[in-house]
Amino acid sequence: MKCSIRLWRPEDAADLAAALNNRNILANLRDGLPYPYTKSDAESYIGAMLSAPAENQYSFAITVEDKAVGSIGVFRKENIHFRTAEMGYYIAEPYWGNGITTHAVRQICGYVFENSDILRIFAEPFARNTASCRVLEKAGFSLEGTLRKTRSKTVTFWI
Numbered sequence: 001m002k003c004s005i006r007l008w009r010p011e012d013a014a015d016l017a018a019a020l021n022n023r024n025i026l027a028n029l030r031d032g033l034p035y036p037y038t039k040s041d042a043e044s045y046i047g048a049m050l051s052a053p054a055e056n057q058y059s060f061a062i063t064v065e066d067k068a069v070g071s072i073g074v075f076r077k078e079n080i081h082f083r084t085a086e087m088g089y090y091i092a093e094p095y096w097g098n099g100i101t102t103h104a105v106r107q108i109c110g111y112v113f114e115n116s117d118i119l120r121i122f123a124e125p126f127a128r129n130t131a132s133c134r135v136l137e138k139a140g141f142s143l144e145g146t147l148r149k150t151r152s153k154t155v156t157f158w159i
């Protein structure tokens with residue numbers, strides 16, 4: 001399976017919507033994403049990423065055979081944290097468990113450290129999100145701690 005990351009293209013909208021229109025994914029992300037997640041939502045996101053200041057965000061499609069199957073981004077923080085950036089990612093459920101996200105995390109971190117002044121990239125998965133924690137571990141991240149009582153997810157999905 002040939003996976004990679006590349007810049008978003010407007011024509012990825014249908015694939016992005018198909019991937020993200022899934023409660024098993026949304027349950028592990030922050031609040032604010034619509035459900036159902038439509039092609040129009042995906043078009044807005046891709047447009048925003050393509051027009052955002054290049055030095056503040058590094059946003060890519062995760063691809064398999066050049067088809068967008070997920071999303072990964074590194075977003076610069078502000079003020080005294082301007083050389084720190086937060087990473088987020090997800091891939092479509094049919095592609096889980098093939099090492100694709102671990103590969104994408106390695107790729108984006110290599111790209112950002114080589115092409116920016118960012119010194120630190122972090123991620124904050126929910127503690128229950130074993131797969132995401134494992135991705136970070138495999139990609140070489142260090143566990144610095146478990147934040148307690150730090151967030152309240154108001155949109156909860158269950159099956």
Ligand SMILES: CC(C)(COP(=O)(O)OP(=O)(O)OC[C@H]1O[C@@H](n2cnc3c(N)ncnc32)[C@H](O)[C@@H]1OP(=O)(O)O)[C@@H](O)C(=O)NCCC(=O)NCCS
Pocket residue numbers: 024025026028029088089090091092095096097098099100101102103123124125126129130131132134135
């Ligand atoms: C988290 C997510 C991105 C992982 O993507 P992926 O491409 O399947 O990840 P990888 O295949 O690179 O690695 C997953 C690892 O987690 C492990 N894993 C998956 N589910 C697990 C579970 N319930 N318990 C223990 N380990 C688990 C896999 O076995 C694999 O580890 P291994 O290679 O040692 O066997 C994907 O599941 C996803 O999109 N989830 C929903 C959105 C999300 O959680 N995003 C991250 C928010 S911080």
